[in-house]
Amino acid sequence: MTNSASNQMWGGRFSAGPDAIMEAINASIGFDQRLAAQDIAGSRAHAAMLAAVGIVSDSDARAMREGLLTVLSEIESGTFQFSTALEDIHMNVEARLKALIGDAAGRLHTARSRNDQVATDFRLWVRDQCDAAEGGLMALIRALLGQAEAGADWVMPGFTHLQTAQPVTWGHHMMAYVEMFARDLSRIRDARRRMNESPLGAAALAGTSFPIDRAMTAEALGFDRPMANSLDAVSDRDFALEFLAVASISAMHLSRFAEELVIWSSAQFRFVTLSDRFSTGSSIMPQKKNPDAAELIRAKIGRIFGANVALMTVMKGLPLAYSKDMQEDKEQVFDAADNWMLALAAMEGMVKDMTANRESLRKAAASGFSTATDLADWLVRVLGLPFREAHHVTGALVAMAERAGCDLPELPLDDMQSVHPGITTDVYEVLTVEASTASRTSYGGTAPTQVRAQVARWKEILR
Ligand code: ARG
Numbered sequence: 167m168t169n170s171a172s173n174q175m176w177g178g179r180f181s182a183g184p185d186a187i188m189e190a191i192n193a194s195i196g197f198d199q200r201l202a203a204q205d206i207a208g209s210r211a212h213a214a215m216l217a218a219v220g221i222v223s224d225s226d227a228r229a230m231r232e233g234l235l236t237v238l239s240e241i242e243s244g245t246f247q248f249s250t251a252l253e254d255i256h257m258n259v260e261a262r263l264k265a266l267i268g269d270a271a272g273r274l275h276t277a278r279s280r281n282d283q284v285a286t287d288f289r290l291w292v293r294d295q296c297d298a299a300e301g302g303l304m305a306l307i308r309a310l311l312g313q314a315e316a317g318a319d320w321v322m323p324g325f326t327h328l329q330t331a332q333p334v335t336w337g338h339h340m341m342a343y344v345e346m347f348a349r350d351l352s353r354i355r356d357a358r359r360r361m362n363e364s365p366l367g368a369a370a371l372a373g374t375s376f377p378i379d380r381a382m383t384a385e386a387l388g389f390d391r392p393m394a395n396s397l398d399a400v401s402d403r404d405f406a407l408e409f410l411a412v413a414s415i416s417a418m419h420l421s422r423f424a425e426e427l428v429i430w431s432s433a434q435f436r437f438v439t440l441s442d443r444f445s446t447g448s449s450i451m452p453q454k455k456n457p458d459a460a461e462l463i464r465a466k467i468g469r470i471f472g473a474n475v476a477l478m479t480v481m482k483g484l485p486l487a488y489s490k491d492m493q494e495d496k497e498q499v500f501d502a503a504d505n506w507m508l509a510l511a512a513m514e515g516m517v518k519d520m521t522a523n524r525e526s527l528r529k530a531a532a533s534g535f536s537t538a539t540d541l542a543d544w545l546v547r548v549l550g551l552p553f554r555e556a557h558h559v560t561g562a563l564v565a566m567a568e569r570a571g572c573d574l575p576e577l578p579l580d581d582m583q584s585v586h587p588g589i590t591t592d593v594y595e596v597l598t599v600e601a602s603t604a605s606r607t608s609y610g611g612t613a614p615t616q617v618r619a620q621v622a623r624w625k626e627i628l629r
Pocket of ligand 1: 194198253254280281284488490492493494
């Protein structure tokens with residue numbers, strides 16, 4: 167970065183350059199250079215529009231548009247010299263354009279302000295991130311569908327309070343996350359639709375007296391329409407907040423799944439084996455294979471939710487229209503977006519690679535009296551007991567099995583009949599975990615038939 171004493175953008179009113187500290191606190195070029203491509207796309211659209219309505223000549227517009235492409239290629243190839251004295255990406259680009267094409271560059275900023283310019287650039291950037299998130303979520307959903315399809319009838323314990331509750335299927339558990347990530351997908355699409363309006367042409371805050379064509383620049387930049395109020399256009403950042411809110415919810419989902427993978431891959435559970443590609447070893451304990459990727463995904467919610475709170479706090483209480491506070495909107499969003507995309511990709515990789523250990527899953531599913539509810543339901547259905555009484559009888563049978571140190575299917579019929587004489591040998595049919603899961607055919611239930619139907623439905627939707 168290079169520094170200069172006076173400011174070429176507003177030097178007219180100033181007799182002294184800024185203090186070094188002033189320059190340091192004021193400059194955003196250190197981070198907003200990430201908006202370079204969006205800034206140049208916005209300026210190119212603006213230049214074309216200025217010529218189309220006769221505000222600048224065609225030859226000036228052509229020089230600007232071509233010069234801007236040169237600037238972009240310099241930035242992309244890393245030869246561009248960013249200057250802190252030039253504060254931000256907008257002024258860095260414009261100054262370089264002036265060096266390249268001369269005076270015509272000075273006409274580019276007609277009927278425009280950095281306020282609508284930065285609002286436009288940032289919207290375009292966040293919009294791209296919505297598309298990237300959509301891709302990441304779809305890939306993760308596909309990986310989960312693959313697991314669900316393979317293990318539609320593999321039995322595992324279903325938990326409440328992290329205590330064995332009832333047997334469920336592996337496919338059903340995977341599909342629960344498909345539902346969650348699909349809602350994240352729907353939320354990000356929704357946010358994208360709402361943010362897709364152009365602030366460009368709102369100028370500093372009040373619009374402009376030049377005969378600009380805002381619909382033309384909006385269309386050139388892929389926006390659905392220009393924003394309808396210039397004060398709002400330059401001063402709200404709700405599009406970025408919506409992005410962060412969706413990212414936060416999605417990171418929360420990711421962190422819950424990550425936590426399950428951490429638990430499931432432990433030696434005590436052994437429900438899954440994570441691939442070497444997504445695990446790390448220990449420098450001192452040779453036996454260790456650690457689920458670091460899952461742990462880091464679990465932690466990402468911290469910075470993403472932090473970004474959401476930080477930007478909400480920056481925006482809270484700001485009077486209309488633009489205030490410099492709003493320059494603090496970018497770094498948080500950049501960081502949250504980077505980490506959300508990374509977490510999605512890492513989770514997709516882990517899910518694709520992981521192996522469910524069917525034997526351990528089944529064994530765990532069959533322990534802890536997990537079919538007790540099935541037994542109670544049988545007493546209601548076959549013997550006509552009121553559910554409360556069936557619950558009581560089942561409780562007594564569970565206690566008996568616990569004393570005998572066996573599971574429910576291993577209790578002899580005589581013993582069962584000593585608790586309730588009506589019990590017949592038919593009861594054993596509902597006590598296996600396979601029978602238990604297969605019987606739960608209610609819509610959205612855990613039966614393999616239901617899981618396969620849901621997998622088919624999602625595959626159809628994603629096609
Ligand atoms: N770097 C500024 C930002 O990120 C650009 C807008 C500056 N506008 C102004 N009136 N100072 O918000």
